[in-house]
Amino acid sequence: MEKIIEIIKGLKPGVEVDENTRLLDDHVIDSLAMISLVSELDDEFDVEISAKDIVPENFATVGAIQNLIDRLEDED
DSSP states (O other), X not given: OHHHHHHHHHHSTTOOOOTTXXXXXXXXXXXXXXXXXXXXXXHHHTOOOOGGGOSGGGSXXXXXXXXXXXXXXXXX
């Protein structure tokens, strides 16, 4: 989870983020940051996040992103 937080902070410097921060509801992540975030996650975790995975519930919090990554890693 720390790596995901680090990636988000790299995309949005100065933003405080923890595992329970509501990334979408609190407007931490916007559409442009989402594109960069997906790309960074793909590279960092060696997974492929498809368009069907880019839904609000998968990116609501850092914990939700971690669950998505875990699921995609299990599918490989």
